[in-house]
Amino acid sequence: MTTRRIGLVLSGGGALGAAHVGVLEVLEEAGIRPGCVAGTSAGSAVGAAYCGGVSLSKIREVASNLQWSQLGRVVRPRGGFFDGTRLEEYLIDLIGDRSFEDLDIPFAAAAADILGDELLILNSGPVASAVRASCAFPGVFTPVEVEGRLLVDGGLINNLPVSAARDLGAEYIIAVDLSAPLVGRRKPPSNLMEMWFMSLATLIRNTNREAAMADVVIQPEVGEYNWVELNHAQELMERGRKAATLALPQILADLEVEG
Numbered sequence: 074m075t076t077r078r079i080g081l082v083l084s085g086g087g088a089l090g091a092a093h094v095g096v097l098e099v100l101e102e103a104g105i106r107p108g109c110v111a112g113t114s115a116g117s118a119v120g121a122a123y124c125g126g127v128s129l130s131k132i133r134e135v136a137s138n139l140q141w142s143q144l145g146r147v148v149r150p151r152g153g154f155f156d157g158t159r160l161e162e163y164l165i166d167l168i169g170d171r172s173f174e175d176l177d178i179p180f181a182a183a184a185a186d187i188l189g190d191e192l193l194i195l196n197s198g199p200v201a202s203a204v205r206a207s208c209a210f211p212g213v214f215t216p217v218e219v220e221g222r223l224l225v226d227g228g229l230i231n232n233l234p235v236s237a238a239r240d241l242g243a244e245y246i247i248a249v250d251l252s253a254p255l256v257g258r259r260k261p262p263s264n265l266m267e268m269w270f271m272s273l274a275t276l277i278r279n280t281n282r283e284a285a286m287a288d289v290v291i292q293p294e295v296g297e298y299n300w301v302e303l304n305h306a307q308e309l310m311e312r313g314r315k316a317a318t319l320a321l322p323q324i325l326a327d328l329e330v331e332g
Contacts, residue, residue, distance in 0.1 A: 078108035079328075080243020082235050082287065083116025085228035086251030087210070087300030088309070090115025091136045092293040095313025096249050098129050103321055105328070109179040109241035111194075111234045113227040116249070117182035117207040118164065121200050124180040125168030135167070136306045157205045157214040164201040173197050179241045182207040183227030183234040187216065192230040194237045228252070235283035247324060248287035249313075251295055288327060291320045 081100075083093045093116060100106070112120035122132050173180060173196050181196040184206040195203035206217035206224035216223045227234065232252050239246070284290050293316040298305050 077244035077328075078242050079105065080235075080238030080241060080246040081107035081110045081120070082233055082238050082246060082248040083110065083112040083120050084233045084248070084250045084252055085112075085114025085116055085207075085226060086295070087115055088303045088305070089251045089293075089295045089298060089300060090119055091306040091309035092251060092295055092313035092316070093119040093249055094129065094133050094136050095310035095315075096291055096293070096317040097123060097313075098133075098310075099314050099317035099321060100247070100324075101129060103325065105247075105324065107178065107247070109181075109238055109243050111181045111183070111237035111241065112207070113183040113232050113234055114208050114210065115251075117204045117227070118160070120180055121164060121176075121182065121204045122167055124176045124178040125171060125200070126177045127167050131167075133310060136310065139303050139306065155214050157209055157217065160208060160214075161201045161205040164204055168200065171200050173200055173203070176200065181234070181237040181241055183231055183237060184209075184217075184224040185227050185229045186222045187211075187225050187229075188223045192227060192234075193222070193224065194234065194240070196237075196241070231283060233283050233287075235286040239286070245328065246287040247289050247291065247320075248284060249291045249293070250284060251293065289320055289324055291316050293317075 110120040110124050119132065122135070180200070181194050182203045184193050184195055184203070186193055195206065202217065202219070206219060207227050208214060209217050209224065210226040211229070216225050233248055233250050235246055235248055293312040295309060295312055298309060
């Protein structure tokens with residue numbers, strides 16, 4: 074097996090993020106452990122928990138029981154349905170009030186500065202608040218103010234932050250992309266929140282050119298699910314497992330050759 078640092082990149086995708094758990098399970102079962110992780114939005118939440126030492130069995134349990142009420146308080150007049158504070162508190166309960174520098178595995182989260190119109194890669198300071206910013210999808214969660222910047226979901230600029238993993242020292246990158254199946258989806262949105270997510274899906278995909286920088290891109294078949302329904306976590310995790318299992322021979326062959 075290779076001695077080169079393996080990087081794992083986890084895309085955003087709202088409720089579809091449960092698929093990341095299945096991918097991680099298959100990689101871990103195969104003895105593949107990332108040396109660094111970068112994530113956007115839901116991918117940043119899963120990545121932070123994993124890099125914070127939370128077991129995959131615990132992450133699976135959390136994903137299976139997650140409810141919108143656990144992610145934020147309703148504050149509709151303030152720029153979003155939820156303020157995201159409960160997401161931050163929930164992550165602190167899982168990994169402690171830790172900084173990036175204290176994590177078990179190097180980690181970075183992508184967020185977008187809507188005032189400066191630029192991508193920010195957060196890799197220092199408190200982890201929980203960074204993940205909250207990375208998950209702050211406009212209209213759903215209120216923006217997060219950090220040092221004069223107004224931060225929202227990083228997927229608006231880069232939904233698959235492969236370059237962030239490279240900057241963390243990754244030499245072989247496995248990327249998990251949950252946004253691809255949304256492009257060309259024909260099923261109409263069932264509610265206002267899903268309409269917002271779907272309206273930006275094409276933007277997210279078209280502005281993301283980083284997949285080509287990854288060595289392997291895993292794309293779980295999640296197109297029949299939507300970004301806001303949290304009650305399909307078990308099925309999504311199995312979709313993640315299936316996609317990772319299909320990609321595993323290539324990954325193992327690549328790593329064996331490089332080793």
